[in-house]
Amino acid sequence: xxxxxxxxxxxxxxxxxxxxxxxxxxxxxxxxxxxxxxxxxxxxxxxxxxxxxxxxxxxxxxxxxxxxxxxxxxxxxxxxxxxxxxxxxxxxxxxxxxxxxxxxxxxxxxxxxxxxxxxxxxxxxxxxxxxxxxxxxxxxxxxxxxxxxxxxxxxxxxxxxxxxxxxxxxxxxxxxxxxxxxxxxxxxxxxxxxxxxxxxxxxxxxxxxxxxxxxxxxxxxxxxxxxxxxxxxxx
Amino acid sequence: xxxxxxxxxxxxxxxxxxxxxxxxxxxxxxxxxxxxxxxxxxxxxxxxxxxxxxxxxxxxxxxxxxxxxxxxxxxxxxxxxxxxxxxxxxxxxxxxxxxxxxxxxxxxxxx
Amino acid sequence: xxxxxxxxxxxxxxxxxxxxxxxxxxxxxxxxxxxxxxxxxxxxxxxxxxxxxxxxxxxxxxxxxxxxxxxxxxxxxxxxxxxxxxxxxxxxxxxxxxxxxxxxxxxxxxxxxxxxxxxxxxxxxxxxxxxxxxxxxxxxxxxxxxxxxxxxxxxxxxxxxxxxxxxxxxxxxxxxxxxxxxxxxxxxxxxxxxxxxxxxxxxxxxxxxxxxxxxxxxxxxxxxxxxxxxxxxxxxxxxxxxxxxxxxxxxxxxxxxxxxxxxxxxxxxxxxxxxxxxxxxxxxxxxxxxxxxxxxxxxxxxxxxxxxxxxxxxxxxxxxxxxxxxxxxxxxxxxxxxxxxxxxxxxxxxxxxxxxxxxxxxxxxxxxxxxxxxxxxxxxxxxxxxxxxxxxxxxxxxxxxxxxxxxxxxxxxxxxxxxxxxxxxxxxxxxxxxxxxxxxxxxxxxxxxxxxxxxxxxxxxxxxxxxxxxxxxxxxxxxxxxxxxxxxxxxxxxxxxxxxxxxxxxxxxxxxxxxxxxxxxxxxxxxxxxxxxxxxxxxxxxxxxxxxxxxxxxxxxxxxxxxxxxxxxxxxxxxxxxxxxxxxxxxxxxxxxxxxxxxxxxxxxxxxxxxx
Numbered sequence: 001x002x003x004x005x006x007x008x009x010x011x012x013x014x015x016x017x018x019x020x021x022x023x024x025x026x027x028x029x030x031x032x033x034x035x036x037x038x039x040x041x042x043x044x045x046x047x048x049x050x051x052x053x054x055x056x057x058x059x060x061x062x063x064x065x066x067x068x069x070x071x072x073x074x075x076x077x078x079x080x081x082x083x084x085x086x087x088x089x090x091x092x093x094x095x096x097x098x099x100x101x102x103x104x105x106x107x108x109x110x111x112x113x114x115x116x117x118x119x120x121x122x123x124x125x126x127x128x129x130x131x132x133x134x135x136x137x138x139x140x141x142x143x144x145x146x147x148x149x150x151x152x153x154x155x156x157x158x159x160x161x162x163x164x165x166x167x168x169x170x171x172x173x174x175x176x177x178x179x180x181x182x183x184x185x186x187x188x189x190x191x192x193x194x195x196x197x198x199x200x201x202x203x204x205x206x207x208x209x210x211x212x213x214x215x216x217x218x219x220x221x222x223x224x225x226x227x228x229x230x231x232x233x234x235x
Numbered sequence: 236x237x238x239x240x241x242x243x244x245x246x247x248x249x250x251x252x253x254x255x256x257x258x259x260x261x262x263x264x265x266x267x268x269x270x271x272x273x274x275x276x277x278x279x280x281x282x283x284x285x286x287x288x289x290x291x292x293x294x295x296x297x298x299x300x301x302x303x304x305x306x307x308x309x310x311x312x313x314x315x316x317x318x319x320x321x322x323x324x325x326x327x328x329x330x331x332x333x334x335x336x337x338x339x340x341x342x343x344x345x346x
Numbered sequence: 347x348x349x350x351x352x353x354x355x356x357x358x359x360x361x362x363x364x365x366x367x368x369x370x371x372x373x374x375x376x377x378x379x380x381x382x383x384x385x386x387x388x389x390x391x392x393x394x395x396x397x398x399x400x401x402x403x404x405x406x407x408x409x410x411x412x413x414x415x416x417x418x419x420x421x422x423x424x425x426x427x428x429x430x431x432x433x434x435x436x437x438x439x440x441x442x443x444x445x446x447x448x449x450x451x452x453x454x455x456x457x458x459x460x461x462x463x464x465x466x467x468x469x470x471x472x473x474x475x476x477x478x479x480x481x482x483x484x485x486x487x488x489x490x491x492x493x494x495x496x497x498x499x500x501x502x503x504x505x506x507x508x509x510x511x512x513x514x515x516x517x518x519x520x521x522x523x524x525x526x527x528x529x530x531x532x533x534x535x536x537x538x539x540x541x542x543x544x545x546x547x548x549x550x551x552x553x554x555x556x557x558x559x560x561x562x563x564x565x566x567x568x569x570x571x572x573x574x575x576x577x578x579x580x581x582x583x584x585x586x587x588x589x590x591x592x593x594x595x596x597x598x599x600x601x602x603x604x605x606x607x608x609x610x611x612x613x614x615x616x617x618x619x620x621x622x623x624x625x626x627x628x629x630x631x632x633x634x635x636x637x638x639x640x641x642x643x644x645x646x647x648x649x650x651x652x653x654x655x656x657x658x659x660x661x662x663x664x665x666x667x668x669x670x671x672x673x674x675x676x677x678x679x680x681x682x683x684x685x686x687x688x689x690x691x692x693x694x695x696x697x698x699x700x701x702x703x704x705x706x707x708x709x710x711x712x713x714x715x716x717x718x719x720x721x722x723x724x725x726x727x728x729x730x731x732x733x734x735x736x737x738x739x740x741x742x743x744x745x746x747x748x749x750x751x752x753x754x755x756x757x758x759x760x761x762x763x764x765x766x767x768x769x770x771x772x773x774x775x776x777x778x779x780x781x782x783x784x785x786x787x788x789x790x791x792x793x794x795x796x797x798x799x800x801x802x803x804x805x806x807x808x809x810x811x812x813x814x815x816x817x818x819x820x821x822x823x824x825x826x827x828x829x830x831x832x833x834x835x836x837x838x839x840x841x842x843x844x845x846x847x848x849x850x851x852x853x854x855x856x857x858x859x860x861x862x863x864x865x866x867x868x869x870x871x872x873x874x875x876x877x878x879x880x881x882x883x884x885x886x887x888x889x890x891x892x893x894x895x896x897x898x899x900x901x902x903x904x905x906x907x908x909x910x911x912x913x914x915x916x917x918x919x920x921x922x923x924x925x926x927x928x929x930x931x932x933x934x935x936x937x938x939x940x941x942x943x944x945x946x947x948x949x950x951x952x953x954x955x956x957x958x
Contacts, residue, residue, distance in 0.1 A: 009305075016306035023574045023924070024383045026566040027308045032487045035308075035567050036559045039593065042312055043555060046597035049319045050644070053326050054605065054637055058616065060330025062632045063337050070270050088267050095263060099256035102298045106249060150613045150629065157631055161614035165605070202490040203390045212300075219298045223291055229263075230287035234270050235280075315594055318691035322644060325695075325707065326637075332704035333634060 005029075037213045041220045044173075048224050051169065052231055055162045067154030069233050072145070073137075087233050090133050091225065097126025098222040101215050108193075108211035116211060117188035123218065124181035127174055134171050138164070163232065170228055173221050177214075184214055255297045262290050377946035379572040379923050387484045387568070389915055401497070403489035404914045408496045409475030410806065415496075416466040419503055423458035424873050426451045435866025437848045446534040448847040449518030453535075454510075456521025457543065460649065461550060462503060464791055468656040469554070469592065470499060472798060473561050473585045475806070479904035480582050482570025482922050484915050486560040495560070498553025502546045509535070509542035517543045520845060522646070525617035525638050526630070529610040541610060544603040551596045551603075561589045570903075572924035576680065577943070577958055579902045579928040580673065583680050584659020587687040588652045594691070595648035602641040609633070639701055643694035651690040653787050655683055657794040658725055661750050663928070664797050665729055667900045668744040669736030670939055672929035672956060674728045682721035682728075689718045699770045708767040715765035719758070726755055737932060737939070742816030743898075746797030749824045750790050757786025760835065775845070778838025781831045789827045796823070796879070803883075804897050805904060808911050809890030815882040819875055826872035833861050901942045902928040927958035 006029045009015055019028050027035050059066055074081040104119030141147040141163075145154075152160040187193065192206040199206060266286035269279060296302040301309055392398035402408060430451050433443045474492070478485050486492045509516040518534030519527055527533050528540055535543075565578070565586045578586075605616040609630075617638040618630035666673045673679060695703060696711045729751055738744060760782040764770045773779065796819070803811050842854050849858065896905040908918040922944045930941035936953035947955075 011305070013306055016310060019305060019307040021574060021576070023380060023572050023577075024569050026575065027311075028305055028383075030304070030308060030567070032563055032567055036488065036563050038308065038312060039559055039562055040555070042315060043559075043593040043597060046315075046319070046594050047601060049322070050598045050601035050641060053319075053322055054601065054616065054641065056323070057326045057330045057333075057637050057640070058632075058634050060327065061333035061337065061634050063334065063341070064632060070273075084267065084270055088263075091263050091267075092260070095256070095259045098259075098294065098298055099252065102252045102256070103249070106252065149608065150615070157615055158633065161608065161612075161616060165608060165614075169604075202488075204388060204490075216299055219294055222298075223294050226287055226290045226294070230266065230283050234266060234283050318594065321692055322640075325710070326640065328706065329636070329640065329704050332706075333636065 031209045031213075033209060033213050034216070037216045041216065044220065048166075048169075048227070051166050052227065055166065055231070058158050058162070059156075062156040062158060064156040066156050067152065067159045069235070072141075072147075072154060072159075073233060084233055086133060086137055087229065090130055090137075091229055093126055093130050093133065094222050094225050097123045097130065098219055100126060101218045105212050105215040108188075108208040108215075111194070111208055113188060113191060113194060116208070117185055120181055120188055120211065120214075121185040124178055124185055127178040127181060127218075131171060131174055131178060134167065134174075138167075166228060166232065170221070170224055173224070177218050177221055180214055181218070184211065251297060255293050259290055259293060262286050262293075266290075377925065377948050379925065382571055382921075384568075387487075389485055390489060391914060401493055403485070403493050405474045405478050405486045405489065405492060406806075406912065406914075406916075408492055409471050409473070411496050412466055412470030412474060412499065413472075415500055415503055416463050416471060419458050419506075420463040420467075421876075422507070423455050423463060424876065426455040426458070428870060428873050430455065431866040431869040433847065435863045435869075445847040446518060447515070449520070449845075450516045450534050450539070452845065453518050453521050453523075453543075454506075454516050457547075458506070459788065460521065460653070461547070462506065464653040464787070464795075465554070465592070465649070466499060467795060468653060468791070469561065469585060469589055470496070470557060472581075472656060472660065472802075473589065474557070475802070476581060476904060477561055477564050477585065478568075479907070479912060479916060480579050480902055481565055481568065482573050482903050482917070482924060483564055483568040484917060484921070487563045487568050488560050491556045492560045495553050495557035498549055498556065502549035502553060505542055505546040505549060509539050509546070512538035512542065514539055522639075522642060523606070524642075525606060525609065525635050526619065526621060529606065529618075530621070530623075541607065544607045544610075548600055548603050548607075551600045554592060554596060558589045558593045561585065562593065570921050570924060573903075576677065577924060577927045580659040580662040580676070580679055580683070581656070581902075582659065583683050584656040584662075587683050588655040591648040591655070591687050591690060592652045595645045595652070598641045598645040602638055602645070605641075606638065636698075636701060636703055639698050639703075640695065643697045644691075646697060647694040648687075648690045650787055651686055653791050655687060657750070657791040658683060660798045661747050661794045662725075662729065662732075663902070664743055664794075664801055665732050665747050666929050666931065667801075667898050668741065668747070669733050669738045670931045671732055671736035672927075672931055674731035674734075675724075676927065676929060676958075679725060679728055682725050685721045686718060689714060689721075693718055696765055696770075699767050700774050712765055712767050716762070719762055719765070722758060726751065726758070741800075742811070742813055742820055743797045743801045745817065745820045745824075746793045746800065749820065750793035750797065753785050753793060753824075753827070754790040757782055757784075757790060761786060772841075773838060775843055776838040777834040777842050777844055780844050781834035781838060784831050784834075789831065793824075796820070799883075801898065802904075803886070804893030806911055807887055807890070808893055809886050810893045810897060811886045811890060812882050815878055815885075819879045819882065822875035822878070823872055826868050826875065829868035830865050830872065833865055837861060899938075899940050900928075901930060901940055903943055906942055906944055926955060930955050 009028060010018060019026055022028075030038075070083040071081075073087055074083045075085040076082075077085060100119045101123040104116050104123060107116035107119060141160075146152065147154075147160045147163070149161045149164050151157050187206065188211070190197075193208045193210065196205040196207065198204065263286075266283060269282045269286070274282060301312070390403050392402060392404075397403075399407060402411075429443065430448065432440060433448050474486070477483075514535050514537045516535045517523065517528065517539035519536075519540065523540070523543065529536055533540075565582060569578075605614075608614045609616055609618055613629050615630045615633035617635050618628075618633040619635060620631050621628045662673050662679060693711055693714045695707050696715045699708060699711075729747075760778065764773060764779065764782055800811050800816055803809070837858055840854070840857060842849075842858050893910070895910050898905075903922055903924070904912075906922060907913075907916055923946075924943045925946050926941065926943055928943050930936075930953075932939045933941055933950075933953045933955050936950055936955070941950055941953065941955060
């Protein structure tokens with residue numbers, strides 16, 4: 001369905017009931033891959049929700065004191081402990097990469113190969129920086145503060161367990177995203193999306209919509225970080 | 236209306252993206268300030284949640300283009316969250332009950 | 347002129363004004379269907395044996411692969427149940443059946459049957475085979491991902507089976523894998539067994555997610571022209587809703603598997619409370635075992651409906667076809683399926699009334715549980731009203747459908763007992779519960795699976811299954827299953843606890859022994875009867891009566907392919923165009939007693955068809 005047809009359809013709830021009542025497609029104008037990514041992200045939302053719910057339930061029911069994250073994650077700056085400094089920078093980096101990704105998607109829409117490629121590459125570098133900083137944070141906690149998944153010097157032992165599990169799971173998502181971002185940056189620069197080159201594994205034609213799909217994933221990773229930031233570091 | 240939207244989605248977008256980008260930085264800064272000024276109690280919780288949902292909403296609506304998607308997709312994505320909300324609510328109650336029974340039986344000494 | 351024509355005209359005009367197309371269509375073009383929105387699907391055609399039959403991207407082959415793998419695990423589960431019944435009916439007859447092996451068998455039987463047989467068979471098997479055919483697509487939307495999905499499932503099954511051969515054997519913690527005992531020493535298989543189980547489940551979830559995304563997107567985004575959601579056969583509605591449930595419920599299983607793996611390997615204390623063993627405190631401290639139960643049942647209860655909803659959908663279609671009558675209350679059926687699916691996320695803790703959770707939860711979960719009984723009962727009424735005054739063909743398929751209705755009602759009613767907290771407390775952990783869930787999610791879905799295989803075997807292979815053997819298979823299975831599970835209700839009422847390997851010197855030793863022997867003998871016979879079915883499958887594959895096209899005179903699209911059995915791409919040159927729902931059977935005024943979904947209105951002007 002082309003864009004001009006889409007504009008003729010009614011919007012809002014009226015449009016919704018018409019879309020659902022219609023034949024062929026329920027999400028009008030939504031590419032198969034994009035629809036799949038959305039539903040996958042919905043499923044992934046449930047994964048992260050279950051992690052965070054488990055964290056909430058356990059934190060609410062331990063009788064030992066829960067470590068105060070503001071102090072645990074403080075960083076010494078010129079002799080003064082600054083609370084959550086590293087986390088603030090990590091948040092900054094991730095939001096920046098999200099912004100560059102949004103621009104990459106925009107240029108992908110416009111089939112602007114050069115700009116799209118550079119922004120995807122920039123996003124990948126931002127993601128890599130984030131993973132690097134997370135590695136630094138983990139090593140500081142493990143080697144400097146002595147936090148382990150099974151014990152920590154600050155209080156309830158689940159603190160370390162949940163921290164490593166949830167940030168680790170998020171970090172895995174980021175790392176997978178970074179790998180794909182590099183692959184797709186190469187594909188964009190090579191012009192695969194302009195020529196419609198067939199994928200090596202799937203044998204399906206490449207299209208700029210892939211950048212939008214990757215963008216959805218990347219923004220989702222950022223979205224999850226918003227929740228982790230609020231619940232793990234600030235709460 | 237549709238025409239205006241259309242224009243927005245293809246040509247005027249870069250402005251919107253930069254706006255949202257900036258807004259996200261500002262909101263993140265605010266939520267960082269919640270910790271910096273060491274607000275406690277209900278004020279801390281409500282501010283954290285407020286900024287969190289605002290940021291999440293902005294990312295979903297504009298970066299993930301949900302604002303421009305048709306309602307069919309938006310509704311399919313948002314309604315399942317009620318199950319999550321129910322799960323969260325019940326686990327809050329369960330957590331309170333668990334800590335109550337632990338304190339009651341292990342520390343107070345039980346009935 | 348009949349009403350049908352006028353209504354079609356009116357609708358046509360509406361469509362015209364909507365699409366504001368002005369190509370030279372006449373006012374009376376009642377066969378108009380909106381043009382295609384999407385270009386033809388690009389398909390990969392395999393060339394070698396490996397790409398055609400092993401790493402195949404054709405959903406139909408993947409469906410058969412899923413089915414065969416699932417049936418294989420099902421046979422393993424069946425053999426395990428034989429051994430368990432051997433021990434319960436005739437204790438100490440076999441020296442190798444110790445308490446440890448018994449618990450391992452219970453665990454593996456439960457997990458295999460629920461996850462690796464029923465879920466995989468309904469969604470992976472029937473889903474893959476039927477979805478593209480029934481919605482009029484050439485294949486699943488992501489054939490490559492679909493192929494990976496099957497091989498993930500295959501690896502998950504291999505890992506699960508491997509746990510039989512590792513030191514310590516498979517896990518024996520019961521199929522719910524409750525911590526702390528699941529990973530503590532003393533429980534059989536608490537070393538490698540439980541780890542392999544958790545890894546296998548995680549692989550299953552990942553593999554299923556890949557498949558599930560395919561099913562959902564194919565149904566939502568790749569239907570053929572004219573196929574609106576409200577014209578889809580109920581089979582597709584059942585599979586669709588179940589897949590959505592699975593995509594949203596399996597995350598909870600994945601999360602609990604990961605957390606328990608960490609508890610086991612890294613000795614974290616997510617689920618592990620402070621434990622003192624032989625006077626010494628273990629390294630665990632302060633975890634929440636009840637959290638695992640919540641996560642597990644947040645997955646576990648939707649899982650019940652993941653199995654039940656496809657069964658509901660399939661049985662609706664089978665009943666309609668074989669009683670030559672449209673399904674009673676199609677829209678109501680659709681909403682009931684969707685409603686049950688949505689509600690199933692709000693009832694999970696009715697499995698946990700005696701677990702020590704917050705006592706206030708009983709109110710909430712008993713209420714939601716009883717509410718979910720409403721749409722379920724509604725479906726049962728609709729099945730019965732579909733049969734009412736229908737032109738019923740008593741063939742094997744119909745027998746299995748009738749068997750399903752009876753067992754399902756039986757299991758559903760005991761479910762009402764167990765949903766009420768006050769009634770559940772004395773009954774929980776007795777054989778009443780065993781009887782309940784085997785009736786409702788063991789026998790009832792199996793009846794549908796058998797019925798569906800008898801129904802669709804001609805489509806897959808081009809040959810009919812043997813009716814005579816089929817009837818033997820049905821009667822032995824049905825009567826035998828009742829002989830197994832009906833007495834168990836009584837055992838539950840007198841208080842015989844489940845999960846006991848032997849009754850030893852308890853009063854049950856004398857009062858339940860005869861009944862236990864009877865149940866065991868019935869179980870052996872029912873199990874053996876399944877080999878009649880397997881024999882029938884193998885025999886009919888070679889020697890069965892050729893089915894020809896559309897042997898049941900059904901309406902839905904899967905029977906209308908140009909080639910039978912359908913080839914890769916399903917539809918030959920042109921995709922089908924759908925003009926109506928799948929249930930126009932026995933329509934007054936029509937020449938034949940069925941009007942296929944592709945029959946245009948102009949061909950059946952005089953028939954009083956439903957307005958769909």
